[in-house]
Amino acid sequence: MRCHEVRLEISAFLDGELSPCAVSELEDHFEACAECRSEVESFRVMDAEFRRRLGAVEPDPALFARFLEARDRKRDHPAWWRLAWAGVGVAAMLMVAVFGARIQEKRVEAAILEQIDSKPRPAPVTNVFAVSRFEQKHAPFEYRDSLSGRNPFRVEGTGQNVRPVAQGGDR
Amino acid sequence: MIEMGGSASGAVLRPVAAPPGAAQSTLGELAKRASTDDLAFRELYDRIKRPVYTFLFRMVGHMGEAEELMQETLLKVHRNLSRLNSEESFLGWTFSIARNTAISHLRKKRPRVEPIEEVAEPASAFSEHAAAEVSVDLQRILLRIPPRYRSIFILGVIEQREYADIARMSGKSLAAVKTDIHRAREMVREQWLRLRDGKSGGNGV
């Protein structure tokens, strides 16, 4: 056996992990080779010192109780989180409901306004039958000439009203 | 004997009438009951706490950190009890969990520049000052080598566990364990010789 081969086996030799055959082979070499012998001796001294100095350590007696507490805390967490998420869910649903209602309200309002808008528009204000702004905007009021019974401002065919000039700043 | 950690745990650890022959249960039998029975888990813990805690303490060289890692290990062990193979040794399985927990903890953590003050060597309170100092020096050497080699040195050289057990715990081949232990021994010896030379030279490096 060569020295470099022996060196690779020294750890297993010291740890009792070699076959009896391999052990006797190494022992033969150590008898003949002072260098490898001192190498194995130095490891042996080091191992013994570490084992002697760094012995077993006992954990704190309260460690197990702390483990139980930590475990139960972790166990409770999921329930806690589920509760929290349920709360978040309810809040979200409430918000959707409230906003949904608001949106629906707006939609209805918009639909009504649209309906109103598509209807013939109130007449300009330059006549005696002055119409309030509100009425102009919302009321299905249309100016009709008392004689002809027609709205002289209405542009026929387009379905659009002629915007009263006086109300220009209103938009 | 069951020690009660405090009033809080007393409620949990109510001594339920233990089944006859419980004291003689093997670790495997205990492990089967332990997921639902805290007394059984306590018994398991009492049998493995010393070697596992010692290993963790040597890995980090700090009591508070070792206790945190021990708790983390216990939580993982308890959570995965059902996965324990009946053929497997409970201690070996716990060691593998402790080893992974320690190594991933050390990987996440910033390497300590000088861990001297933090190495609280329990022996120092009882033995003479010089001996405690030697222990601290040796622990410091352990902290200087990479965690992978540190763990194998602790298990193989200090605790003298069989290579086959270490291979199982670390998920390595026997050949890999053999070369790793040798490598770890050489790393430690380099530091150890430097320490000894420093001491004998009177420089106090």
Ligand SMILES: [Zn+2]
């Ligand atoms: Zn030789």
